[in-house]
Amino acid sequence: MTTRGGLTNPKERITQYFSRVIPVAIEEDQDIFERGIVDSLFAMQLVAFVEQEFSITAEPTDLDINNFCSISALTRFVERKQMQANPE
Amino acid sequence: MSPPAPTTDDGLIEYQARVRTFVETHVAPKAREIDEAESTPPALLATLRASRYLGMALPREWGGGGIDPIAHGLATEEFGRACSSIRSLLTVHNMSSQAISRIGTSEQRKTWLPALCSGDAIIAFALTEKNAGSSADAIQTSARDCGGEYEITGAKKWITYGQIADLFLVFAQFDHRPISVIVERDAPGLSITPMRGLFGTRGSMLAELGFAGVRVPKSHQLGAPGAGINIVANTALDHGRFSVAWGCVGIIQSCLDASLDYASGREQGGQRLKDHQLIRRLLSDMLVSYRAAKEVCLHAARLRRDRDPRGANETALAKYLASTSAIKTATDALHLHGANGCSADFPVARLLRDANVMSIVEGTDEIHQIALANYALQRPYRSFNVTR
Numbered sequence: 001m002t003t004r005g006g007l008t009n010p011k012e013r014i015t016q017y018f019s020r021v022i023p024v025a026i027e028e029d030q031d032i033f034e035r036g037i038v039d040s041l042f043a044m045q046l047v048a049f050v051e052q053e054f055s056i057t058a059e060p061t062d063l064d065i066n067n068f069c070s071i072s073a074l075t076r077f078v079e080r081k082q083m084q085a086n087p088e
Numbered sequence: 089m090s091p092p093a094p095t096t097d098d099g100l101i102e103y104q105a106r107v108r109t110f111v112e113t114h115v116a117p118k119a120r121e122i123d124e125a126e127s128t129p130p131a132l133l134a135t136l137r138a139s140r141y142l143g144m145a146l147p148r149e150w151g152g153g154g155i156d157p158i159a160h161g162l163a164t165e166e167f168g169r170a171c172s173s174i175r176s177l178l179t180v181h182n183m184s185s186q187a188i189s190r191i192g193t194s195e196q197r198k199t200w201l202p203a204l205c206s207g208d209a210i211i212a213f214a215l216t217e218k219n220a221g222s223s224a225d226a227i228q229t230s231a232r233d234c235g236g237e238y239e240i241t242g243a244k245k246w247i248t249y250g251q252i253a254d255l256f257l258v259f260a261q262f263d264h265r266p267i268s269v270i271v272e273r274d275a276p277g278l279s280i281t282p283m284r285g286l287f288g289t290r291g292s293m294l295a296e297l298g299f300a301g302v303r304v305p306k307s308h309q310l311g312a313p314g315a316g317i318n319i320v321a322n323t324a325l326d327h328g329r330f331s332v333a334w335g336c337v338g339i340i341q342s343c344l345d346a347s348l349d350y351a352s353g354r355e356q357g358g359q360r361l362k363d364h365q366l367i368r369r370l371l372s373d374m375l376v377s378y379r380a381a382k383e384v385c386l387h388a389a390r391l392r393r394d395r396d397p398r399g400a401n402e403t404a405l406a407k408y409l410a411s412t413s414a415i416k417t418a419t420d421a422l423h424l425h426g427a428n429g430c431s432a433d434f435p436v437a438r439l440l441r442d443a444n445v446m447s448i449v450e451g452t453d454e455i456h457q458i459a460l461a462n463y464a465l466q467r468p469y470r471s472f473n474v475t476r
Contacts, residue, residue: 021466033318039462041400043318044326048397060191063319064312 010054010078014071017049028072033065043068050074056081090140090153103155104162110139116170122291123438126284128173133252136174136207141167142181143205147189150201157389161334165382168338169345172442173291175338176449177210179331180248183324184211184257188270190323191311200255200270212253213328214244214271214297215321222455224259224266224317229299231262231269238262238269238309240277240302248449250295251282257324258299259316266316270308277302288441326400328450329407330388336410336446337382339439343414343421344374346435350425361424370420377417381410401463408456414443 018026022038032038046068047058056078058067067077094103114135122128136142145160146152155163167175185204188196188211203209220226229242240260250256256271256278271278279298286294311320351361351371361367388406391399418440422429429436447453 023465039459040318040322041326041404041459041463044322044400045397048395048399052395052397060193060311063191063315065315065318 010082011071011075013053014050014074014078017053018071021045026071029070031069033069046074050078054078054082056085090144090148090151093148093153093155094159095156100159100162103159104166107141107163107166110141111166111170114139115167115174119171119173119435119438120432122171122173124290124432126286126290126293128177128249128252128291128293132174136177137210138207140205140207142178142207142210143185145182146185146201146205150189150197151205152201157330157392158386161330161337161385161389164331164334165338165341165385168335169342170338171291172289172335172339172439172446173293175331175335176289176292177249179328179335179450180213181210182331183326183328184213184255186327187257187268187320187324188310191315191320195307196270196310204255209254210249210252211255211257211270212247212250212295213324214247214250214256214258216246217243218245222452224321227259227261227266229258229260231260231267231304233262234303237303237305238267240269240271240299240304242299244297244299246283247295247297248289248292250280250297251293256297257310257320258297259321262313265314266321267313268310268316268320269304270310271299271302271304275302275304288438288443288445290441322400325450326403330392330403332446332450333381333385333388333403333407333410336407336414336443337378337385339414339443339446340374340378340381340410340417343417343436343439344371344378346439347371347374347421347424350428350434367424370424374417374420377413381406381413384409398468401460401466401468404451404456404459405463407450408453408460411443411447412453414446415440418443 024037026032043065050056051058066073068074094100114132118129118132140153143151144153144155144163148154164175164178167178188200204211215224217227217229219228229240229244231238231240240258242260254273257268258271259266259268277300281296283294283296348371351367354361384406388399388402391402418436421436422440425434425436428434
């Protein structure tokens with residue numbers, strides 16, 4: 001499995017990224033868009049981040065803000081994409 | 089069929105030279121007329137449609153040119169150097185088409201992209217309203233569920249090339265969530281009213297759009313419900329900012345070229361303008377502005393090519409820097425030309441008016457300042473590879 005900075009699971013890597021680019025502490029289920037914690041450019045940044053970090057492709061049907069609105073939503077999205085790519 | 093996309097440095101140089109030849113032949117000689125007539129000549133529109141530059145950055149799979157962001161930027165610089173109105177046509181067409189390419193279903197891509205790539209159809213971006221500019225969430229145009237269709241009611245304003253577009257990417261509120269739909273020009277209930285008397289990019293054929301119960305099949309909805317602003321509009325606006333930024337590089341270059349010519353030819357106080365120290369300072373500042381804006385735009389282009397997460401923010405940074413630099417450079421160019429600068433016989437007044445529009449479209453300077461402060465708080469210069 002690919003590792004970054006010694007982290008192996010998606011949630012750890014996503015949490016680390018959030019802690020690096022968002023200047024306030026974020027709860028796992030906290031909706032970062034609804035509470036105005038990030039601006040609209042951040043949605044695009046997140047799409048590019050997960051595509052690059054996890055070598056997945058966000059298809060048009062994946063581009064739903066509900067997939068990107070929190071650490072846990074993004075984790076579920078990445079795990080689902082990884083499962084689709086490698087069903088075993 | 090579009091020519092092969094350039095992939096090497098030599099290929100990029102050749103590509104930019106080819107675009108420059110096209111622009112100097114067909115666009116630059118018309119720039120003053122376009123500005124004064126507040127319109128784009130139909131013959132030039134036909135030439136542009138046939139040139140395939142409208143689809144130069146769209147996927148080859150659908151008939152586009154498939155050029156990468158660096159080649160796209162260099163081409164856009166050439167158009168911006170000659171005429172910001174024509175460059176704005178390329179901008180709105182590309183940004184809306186890119187949204188369909190990125191977010192559209194396979195059926196939507198198949199339906200619209202071939203004509204958008206070939207230039208047979210032109211698409212405009214219809215987000216802004218009388219009371220919703222910087223605050224896109226405030227749009228009041230509404231969509232009502234009518235079974236297999238939406239019924240769109242409301243009005244849009246400042247729609248670039250709305251006067252001639254064949255398709256519109258329209259944003260509306262549906263059930264308190266923004267949606268985006270593609271509306272065809274001949275849809276019953278759609279009215280198009282030209283806007284005149286504009287300050288800059290006067291030939292960009294702005295229009296007000298009226299939607300009096302316009303029925304749109306739900307199959308024309310782009311993206312999921314609620315994705316209208318965050319995903320669809322931002323995808324399009326990101327491409328728009330990239331194009332505007334490069335267009336500003338073109339404006340700066342045009343100001344510098346005009347100023348060098350004028351300062352080299354005109355004599356005052358017994359010497360050429362270019363030999364006056366304060367004029368030399370203006371020329372130096374213009375060159376520095378050009379180099380800085382272009383390098384920042386190239387930086388954004390490389391990140392976009394590599395799908396780097398910083399791409400959208402660095403594009404916003406490039407747009408902010410390039411548009412503010414374009415205003416400063418055009419102001420200096422106007423002063424350097426003295427009274428002649430205020431005349432339509434010289435291009436600098438048009439360039440200054442156009443530059444000011446660039447600092448408003450696709451996000452005002454002030455909106456960019458807020459967004460870029462958020463980006464600064466990420467400390468992107470510290471967290472990532474320092475060489476990029």
